Amino acid sequence: MSEGGWAMKVAGGESHEQDLIRRVQNGERDKFYELVKPYERRVYSAAYAILRNPADAEEVAQEAILKAFANLRQFRAESRFSTWLIQIAVNEARMRRRKDHPEIMQPIGEYQDEEGLYTPRDFADWREIPSEALERSEVRKMLLEALASLGAKYREVFVLRDIQHMSIEEVADALGISQASVKTRLLRARLMLRDLLAPRVASNWFSRVPFEKGNKPWS
């Protein structure tokens, strides 16, 4: 879909969404699920990316949706409803992580320092993975494993920006950090992920896996 088409869809969707928000705020509780349904998948993926566990992610997603319902009167139209909702999910997931796993807060060793120059470790020519490859579970698994190995502060920024498609400003607001920090962490997160994935992609990592067509999961 072209960007223009996407923007029109969003613009068209927003008025219906605002109408639903108003109706729920005025007491039509049964309209709430219709309001959140388009985002329930995103709420789950945000929670999953932070918690890395399907059961916890689902529970947190439910808690976040319930919290959104309880606090809908506080929602102000100056921010996007989806951003507000995802922000609640992220906060819930972070609280859950702090409660359940206080020991896994630190980012992986050498990337702990946010300052200083980052040098990509792997310069291998990346063999492009087409989007259709995501249909294959081993490709999804590889991407999710790489994401899960990032430290929390990089993963959170990456999840909000590149998976939830929030703007730099929205990510900064959601996480309570500066826009400059968002950009720095995003750069690190993206380059770290590339470092993790490039050797697998470039060195025919998938050849260990028997595929129906050829030796590449996306062929």
Place this chain on the structure above:
Amino acid sequence: MVVVNCEQVWQEISNYIDDEIDPSVRSAMDEHLRQCQRCTAVLEGTRNLVQLYGDERLFDVPMGYSWRMQRRLAGNMPSRRGFLGWAFATAALVVVGGAIAIEKSRPDPAESMKSAHAQLGNVPATLAVIITDHGKLFHVQGCPFLKDNDNPHETTAGAAMKDGYVPCVRCLGEYVSTLAGNLSKRMFRVQA
């Protein structure tokens, strides 16, 4: 004219992808990238992964997630039913109660039909399921009985059943009850 080296390109690659840089820096980077294979490899790989992670197909939502979400919401939102609502609900209860009474008056089905697996006969043949090298059960993704070292692989429920597999009571039981729940909800909506 602005000139950038490899290190400067790496520091700006993310902003370059997001178009968050000054046009003069972008031009300098374009010039550098035309001549530098290493930086081009880093840029293309990074851009590709941004595209891949941005695709919503990356995350599998667990089976029954939407239904459980609706159920949780419904449980936390007591409906404010008026007189007519109660009247319809009572009428629906009478209809369902009558149906149960009729059902109970029938002779018991054969004993074998009472097994948990027999209750799962309604699993759609096209449903994507997982089978393993261990045992003859098929599961849905995320079932706690599935283990990675059992070599799990995907097929359809129809194909699995044809090969003699039977549905896992735990995961597919939940799936079938989810379907049943949706059906009964639809029935109530029609009657109300």
